[in-house]
Amino acid sequence: MxxxxxxxxxxxxxxxxxxxxxxxxxxxxxxxxxxxxxxxxxxxxxxxxxxxxxxxxxxxxxxxxxxxxxxxxxxxxxxxxxxxxxxxxxxxxxxxxxxxxxxxxxxNVPSKAFGELVEAIRHTPSLPAKDVKEIIDTRDDVVVVDARRFEEYNTMSIPRGRSCPGGELVYRIHDAAPSPETLVIVNCAGRTRSIIGTQSLINAGVPNKVLALRNGTIGWTLEGLEVDRGKTERLPEPSEDARSRAFENADRWAKNVGVLIISSEQLARFRNEAETRTLYTFDVRDPREYSRGSPAGFVSAPGGQLVQAVDEWVGVRGARIVLYDDDGIRARMTASWLLQMGWDVYVLNENAEMPGTPPMPQAPRIRLPANAAVTVADYKTRGDMAVFDLARSPAYRKGHIPGAYYASGPELVRDLKAVPGTGPILLTSPNGVVAAANVAHARLAVSREIHYLSGGTTAWEQAGNTLETETRWLSVPKDVYKRPYEGIDNAQANMQSYIDWELQLVAQLANDGVAGFHVVR
Known part of the structure; x- marks a missing residue:
């Protein structure tokens, strides 16, 4: 108990x-x-x-x-x-x-609150959207970098913007802005990534003047300015000279913050202690680089997003974190921020002998009910099963098995009880795991035959079957928070409310007293 x-x-x-x-x-x-x-x-x-x-x-x-x-x-x-x-x-x-x-x-509140604290302590320079628009329209020697994920940039961006996720900025900026006279403008959707991106370049000592677009594309949109859509321009891989300069800058700043660089032997010791001290190991490079190979045991966590949304990768506050990249630049800059956010973080030396297969800590026991699985072929043969999809509602809207109803995972039993009939029920989810994990609880409360689709909706698609987008709501879809800084159809009132909320986070942190943040000057 x-x-x-x-x-x-x-x-x-x-x-x-x-x-x-x-x-x-x-x-x-x-x-x-x-x-x-x-x-x-x-x-x-x-x-x-x-x-x-x-x-x-x-x-x-x-x-x-x-x-x-x-x-x-x-x-x-x-x-x-x-x-x-x-x-x-x-x-x-x-x-x-x-x-x-x-x-x-x-x-992602810890990261956003920290970003606001950084701006308050370091006075990170920024300009409102109208001033940035005038600069973009009248000056040639300007580089506009979008510090969000490429997918967000592709959805909408400001004119002349090029994609460079925040963890890549120090790594790539020197070739993009080779003249110290070139103005660099950093933007994101709201505030955090433009603040952290701008301050990263300032911390690293780039000679250019660097400014954040105040309030990001939200501020741009609230001023009635037009955004571009479908853009694909990215900052290129750096030259050897640019890479060398970036490393010197990142290393100098990391030392100033107190980032520790560890060897393979130290990493091995951390891994041997992983049963008594939680350890996370992340590869902070661009996901395209990660896909071409990474040291064993390292999970892809692009540096800019890791700082922006650390709680999407790390669930244990107080845990130990080790970062890796193959040049030492991005890991140092990412670690410099995580350390200021109160994390116990280290960087694996980029020249270290790459560790082999790590010892495997005891893994969670995920037991799926074998007697409840139904294959795609079995389902199509039976034809008498009512299908309920436990995917998050945006995934359900995007496409689901024809005839499937959306069902709330937390309230599955309550809502299944309201379904008329006595026939069998089939639960599905994107890969089938969530559906399988909820069969036992549903069976305890609903006196109907309940199964799950083996391999989930993905297996349905892989078998050559089509999806539909017509929605059927068994449950009210309140499972996902609609972020007012993503997408192109956000209400202006929601965007303004979000900016107003961010601006009061420093006061909340002070009143709370548990953050453990310390911004290095």
Whole structure:
């Protein structure tokens, strides 16, 4: 049986820099409405798929909470069934935490709050959209770099912008702006990545004047300015001379911050300690480089996105992190930010002998119900099964098995009880894992034959079958937070509200007192 932990005790873990993972087991929508600073979103229906990479050590302390929905006992049971040995429930849930600590809205809050703190401490220079537009229209010696992921840049960008995700900026800027007289403008969708990108170049000592587009494409759009769509321009790979300059700059700044460079032998020691100290190992290069090969055991986490959304890769606050790249530039710059965010982070020496296959820590036990699997061929033969899709609602909208209903994972049982009929039910999800993991709970509450589609909707597609986009909602789709800084159809009021929210994060951090951030000057 899971134990209980108070909110004050939980906060002491953060203040004392001890390892702990705080899991919000509601859907992402409610999580984005309100959660503690270091909470990580792991919806109860997705525990078996999402938790293992976020919390790789089975003995790491885990705390789960909800807001009175009744998920926590079931979540603790499912987490323990995976082999995790230290699972606790937050006493009183979110409401009790609210009485002793700040709660935040949106997602990736630690990174965004840190970005605001950086701007406040370092006075990161920026210009409003109208001034940037005038510069772009009237000056030739300007380089505009978009610090988001390429996919976001491709969706929409400002004129003359070229893609250069934030972790690549110091690595690639010298050839893009060879004259020190060239003005460099860094933009993102909102604020964080343009602030961090601009400050990265300033920290690295590039000779150019560097400015952030204030409030990113949101600010651009709110001013009524037009964006480009479908652009594909990227900053190129750096020349040897540019790479050498970038390394000197990154190494000097990393030393100033206190980044430690480790050998293969030190990495091996960390790996041997991974059963008692949580370890994450990340390759921070461009994903295209990662796909061509990486040291064993390193997970792709592009540097700019890792800083922007560290909670999407790292679930255990207080854990140890080792970064790798093959030139030493991007890992040093990424580590310099993570260290200031309070992480225990190291860089594997780029000249180190690449480690072999690492020792494998004990892995979570994911047991799928074998007697519940139905193949694509079996489903097509039977023809009597009602299909319910547990994919996130955007994936469901994009395409699903013809006739399938969207079903909320956390509220699956409640909503299945409302389905008329007595015939068999087939659960599916993108790869089938989430569907399989929820069969047992559904069977306990619904007296109908329940199966899952082996291989999920992906297997359906791979068998040559088509998907449809007509929607059928068994559940209200509140599983995903619609980010007001992504896409092209956001309401202006939501965009302005988001900017206003970001601007007050520094005050929230000060009132909360648990962040552990320290911005180096």
């Amino acid at each position: 899971a134990k209980w932990i108070s909110s004050r005790e939980l906060r002491r873990y953060w203040l004392e820099k001890r390892e702990i993972a705080l899991l919000d087991v509601r859907g992402e929508g409610p999580y984005a409405d309100c959660h503690p600073l270091f909470a990580v979103s792991v919806p109860i229906s997705e525990i078996e798929e999402k938790l293992p990479p976020l919390v790789p050590r089975l003995s790491a302390p885990i705390v789960v909470y909800d807001d009175g929905e009744g998920y926590v006992e079931r979540a603790a049971t499912r987490i323990s069934a995976l082999g995790y040995s230290s699972v606790a429930i937050l006493e009183g849930g979110l409401a009790a935490y609210y009485r002793v600590g700040e709660v935040y809205r949106d997602v």
